[in-house]
Amino acid sequence: MCGIPAYPCFRELTITDKAAFDGALAAYPPEISEFTFTNLYCWKEPYRFKVSKLGDALIVRSDQKAPPVYLPPAGGLADKAGILRILQDSGGRFIRVPEGLKRVFEGETSVNIIEDPDNFDYVYDLAELSALKGRRFDGKRNLIRKFKASYAYEYQSLDGISVCECAAFEETWCSIKDCAHTPGLAHERLAFEEMIKNFSAFSLRGGVLKVGGQVVAVAIAERLNPQTLVMHILKADPHLAGGYQTMLWEFLNHASGAFTYVNLEQDLGVEGLKRSKLSYYPRYMVKKYQLMRA
Numbered sequence: 460m461c462g463i464p465a466y467p468c469f470r471e472l473t474i475t476d477k478a479a480f481d482g483a484l485a486a487y488p489p490e491i492s493e494f495t496f497t498n499l500y501c502w503k504e505p506y507r508f509k510v511s512k513l514g515d516a517l518i519v520r521s522d523q524k525a526p527p528v529y530l531p532p533a534g535g536l537a538d539k540a541g542i543l544r545i546l547q548d549s550g551g552r553f554i555r556v557p558e559g560l561k562r563v564f565e566g567e568t569s570v571n572i573i574e575d576p577d578n579f580d581y582v583y584d585l586a587e588l589s590a591l592k593g594r595r596f597d598g599k600r601n602l603i604r605k606f607k608a609s610y611a612y613e614y615q616s617l618d619g620i621s622v623c624e625c626a627a628f629e630e631t632w633c634s635i636k637d638c639a640h641t642p643g644l645a646h647e648r649l650a651f652e653e654m655i656k657n658f659s660a661f662s663l664r665g666g667v668l669k670v671g672g673q674v675v676a677v678a679i680a681e682r683l684n685p686q687t688l689v690m691h692i693l694k695a696d697p698h699l700a701g702g703y704q705t706m707l708w709e710f711l712n713h714a715s716g717a718f719t720y721v722n723l724e725q726d727l728g729v730e731g732l733k734r735s736k737l738s739y740y741p742r743y744m745v746k747k748y749q750l751m752r753a
Contacts, residue, residue, distance in 0.1 A: 488684035492689050528554050531555065582722050606700065618665075624673075665678055
């Protein structure tokens with residue numbers, strides 16, 4: 460597995476680990492949005508991700524804070540004894556634990572299971588969001604109509620857009636949002652730059668909206684599992700009313716492929732983001748938990 464060491468040894472996550480992760484996640488398709496190599500690699504700097512092998516599975520550790528935290532095993536069957544060993548060895552915890560793994564530890568007195576609603580993923584019927592039919596989507600359609608009436612925009616695949624054009628958009632977006640003084644947005648900026656730089660290598664799909672020849676909105680997504688597309692980036696110039704809604708709608712109608720669902724990731728406990736995601740009427744939520752030593 461590209462020289463990935465066996466537990467308890469860890470090393471830095473590198474781009475050469477992509478094949479190992481792709482193989483593990485293809486063999487055991489994930490539901491949680493965190494489990495694409497794109498997400499792990501592009502957020503490796505702020506979270507200080509390291510990787511190890513535990514049996515047939517890969518374990519990712521974040522050294523951002525002490526004690527460390529771990530993501531659930533990627534690929535392979537749940538190794539209850541191995542997870543208990545890690546909890547015992549490190550005093551840390553496992554985060555973003557999906558329902559299936561959580562059930563393995565139900566009744567285990569040495570482990571506390573904590574629900575983590577701020578990190579539940581919002582999953583939608585892709586055909587429904589592509590069509591936006593019915594009264595409950597009147598507001599979304601109105602915003603899209605307003606955007607169309609206000610701006611002579613064009614949709615383009617991200618394949619044909621230069622890194623410089625995307626970088627210019629991100630610079631503008633970050634100046635409006637004050638990324639330099641908002642740690643979460645500063646980290647997202649780094650992740651965005653990595654996705655653009657490695658767009659083809661990571662087999663991503665994406666699109667942009669252009670107004671007057673300038674990029675004003677970006678969407679980047681990829682396959683999460685055979686039924687589900689996961690959206691990594693959805694950004695628009697906040698000064699352009701309806702930009703976010705139009706970007707999502709255009710992307711889903713141009714580049715979403717034959718997927719049944721689209722995962723728009725979590726709300727992180729941000730009330731405005733929660734309202735926005737609920738306004739698209741999720742089909743279901745992917746629940747997540749934390750595992751801690753009792």
